[in-house]
Amino acid sequence: MVKEMSNTRSREPEFDELLDELFVKIGTRVSDPCLEYTIYKLLQEFDLKYMSKTRFYKILFLIYKNLKNKGLDIKLPYFWYEHGPVVDIYALPTTVEFRHDGVKNTPLPVPKPRTEIEYNAKRKIDETISTIKSKYERKDTEFLIDEVYKYAPLGVQSFFRKLLKHGLRGDGETINVLLTDIVREFPKKEYEDLYSVLLRIVPLVRYGIKNGVKLDELEDLFKIFWKTFCQKLSLSHNENLPNGLVRMPEMYKENMTTLKQKLKDVERGVLSSLDRKYEVFNPLFEKHLEDFLKSKGYI
Amino acid sequence: MNLFHDTNSIIAYCFINDSWNKRAEIVFERYPSHYTSNRVIDEFREKEEEIIEEFHSKISEFSEKIRGSNKNVFYVDDRTRLPRKADRSIQGFVREVLELIEFPKSREELADLFMDLYIYFLKVKNERFDELIESVLKIHSRDMEYPELEEKLKEIGIHNGKRDRGILLDAHDLAVTSSISVCFVTTDDYICEENKQKVLDLLQLIEIIDLRYMM
Numbered sequence: 001m002v003k004e005m006s007n008t009r010s011r012e013p014e015f016d017e018l019l020d021e022l023f024v025k026i027g028t029r030v031s032d033p034c035l036e037y038t039i040y041k042l043l044q045e046f047d048l049k050y051m052s053k054t055r056f057y058k059i060l061f062l063i064y065k066n067l068k069n070k071g072l073d074i075k076l077p078y079f080w081y082e083h084g085p086v087v088d089i090y091a092l093p094t095t096v097e098f099r100h101d102g103v104k105n106t107p108l109p110v111p112k113p114r115t116e117i118e119y120n121a122k123r124k125i126d127e128t129i130s131t132i133k134s135k136y137e138r139k140d141t142e143f144l145i146d147e148v149y150k151y152a153p154l155g156v157q158s159f160f161r162k163l164l165k166h167g168l169r170g171d172g173e174t175i176n177v178l179l180t181d182i183v184r185e186f187p188k189k190e191y192e193d194l195y196s197v198l199l200r201i202v203p204l205v206r207y208g209i210k211n212g213v214k215l216d217e218l219e220d221l222f223k224i225f226w227k228t229f230c231q232k233l234s235l236s237h238n239e240n241l242p243n244g245l246v247r248m249p250e251m252y253k254e255n256m257t258t259l260k261q262k263l264k265d266v267e268r269g270v271l272s273s274l275d276r277k278y279e280v281f282n283p284l285f286e287k288h289l290e291d292f293l294k295s296k297g298y299i
Numbered sequence: 300m301n302l303f304h305d306t307n308s309i310i311a312y313c314f315i316n317d318s319w320n321k322r323a324e325i326v327f328e329r330y331p332s333h334y335t336s337n338r339v340i341d342e343f344r345e346k347e348e349e350i351i352e353e354f355h356s357k358i359s360e361f362s363e364k365i366r367g368s369n370k371n372v373f374y375v376d377d378r379t380r381l382p383r384k385a386d387r388s389i390q391g392f393v394r395e396v397l398e399l400i401e402f403p404k405s406r407e408e409l410a411d412l413f414m415d416l417y418i419y420f421l422k423v424k425n426e427r428f429d430e431l432i433e434s435v436l437k438i439h440s441r442d443m444e445y446p447e448l449e450e451k452l453k454e455i456g457i458h459n460g461k462r463d464r465g466i467l468l469d470a471h472d473l474a475v476t477s478s479i480s481v482c483f484v485t486t487d488d489y490i491c492e493e494n495k496q497k498v499l500d501l502l503q504l505i506e507i508i509d510l511r512y513m514m
Contacts, residue, residue: 206414
């Protein structure tokens with residue numbers, strides 16, 4: 001469980017609202033003593049002036065994954081979302097308090113757990129925290145997100161992250177390659193409803209880039225798509241959530257409606273900004289399309 | 300003659316790949332007075348999404364499959380192989396396009412060609428719909444409910460109450476409230492063939508016209 005020490009909002013208000021909505025009133029905690037000790041030790045060992053709420057969660061996840069590779073499961077409650085794994089803060093076995101210093105929320109040390117854990121488990125945790133500290137203590141949040149993304153359950157997530165980091169205003173060739181990767185890696189069967197939307201967004205983005213039109217709107221559309229995708233992702237890719245993700249299915253449904261409306265608006269905007277009919281097409285295509293349409297009796 | 304267009308008539312005009320597009324073009328060009336209703340426009344908005352997802356998105360998907368292919372160049376032999384990569388619903392269409400183009404083509408050229416085709420279809424659809432709304436169609440909005448007539452339409456087997464019965468009643472209401480002669484234009488077999496006379500006996504329509512055979 002996490003307490004805010006200040007009324008000032010963190011730099012991720014929307015994210016906090018999401019967590020509040022999902023977890024706050026349910027309150028069953030994971031009662032794993034190893035997880036409790038890990039949180040205590042992490043906040044003891046790391047220099048907290050470099051720590052923020054987001055970085056705390058990413059580091060906790062990296063420790064969890066490292067320990068799991070060593071055969072120790074500390075049962076971290078988390079789900080995958082836009083910026084990597086999100087820890088169910090309200091289900092942690094110990095209450096972590098944060099102090100807002102005007103820039104970020106810094107976690108405060110927690111009291112030593114009353115329950116002693118087994119020697120081998122303690123040794124593994126201590127060693128892992130030491131290794132993670134040396135690798136990540138002073139790294140920035142974006143670096144940490146890239147690191148947790150190495151554990152992303154679906155290949156397509158990394159391509160989405162790269163594209164969103166890159167933006168649509170950069171090198172067009174890179175964007176086009178990333179779009180191809182996204183379509184190729186997209187889990188078509190599991191996310192069928194979103195796949196048909198993706199197939200409409202991708203040509204618009206390619207066209208928008210090619211013609212330099214509506215790039216801000218297309219980027220917004222892509223972000224909404226990604227958020228919607230992550231809402232569905234969170235429902236199938238999570239672990240140890242004692243309370244589940246109660247509001248997420250409803251939020252996903254709402255976001256799908258928003259996404260489809262936005263798609264229609266942006267699609268109309270991009271299409272109307274193009275020159276009429278074939279004028280924008282290369283002459284080769286123009287000739288063949290015209291022949292084709294005539295042969296079909298379309299024109 | 301005042302024509303009242305059912306949703307499928309507007310779809311046929313707006314989507315240039317629709318089987319009845321040419322007929323719809325002639326009808327809109329040849330006759331001076333065209334009506335529809337707000338209910339039809341709402342249904343069009345829903346149907347256009349389905350059509351784009353079921354047909355046009357497959358063209359986009361095919362374009363992406365080409366783009367993600369390991370082959371850098373496609374040769375004339377690929378004319379027979381490539382359609383198999385497309386969704387079954389557009390294989391015939393893809394085959395015809397491939398017959399018309401010259402090979403060899405680079406992967407990007409071929410992918411762009413199908414993407415352009417996808418964009419082109421949607422752009423024309425939007426332009427045609429806007430044109431209809433802005434300068435061709437007069438959109439009728441019905442206030443009367445006609446519960447007895449609706450019940451009788453239901454009895455003769457016109458289902459899908461909010462849509463099919465509602466749209467027929469819109470056309471009837473237009474004829475009643477505006478005192479004009481109205482012909483209902485559709486491609487719906489159930490209305491054009493099986494129940495045509497029964498519908499005409501019930502409603503104040505002078506004719507039900509099957510767009511598919513209208514010349």
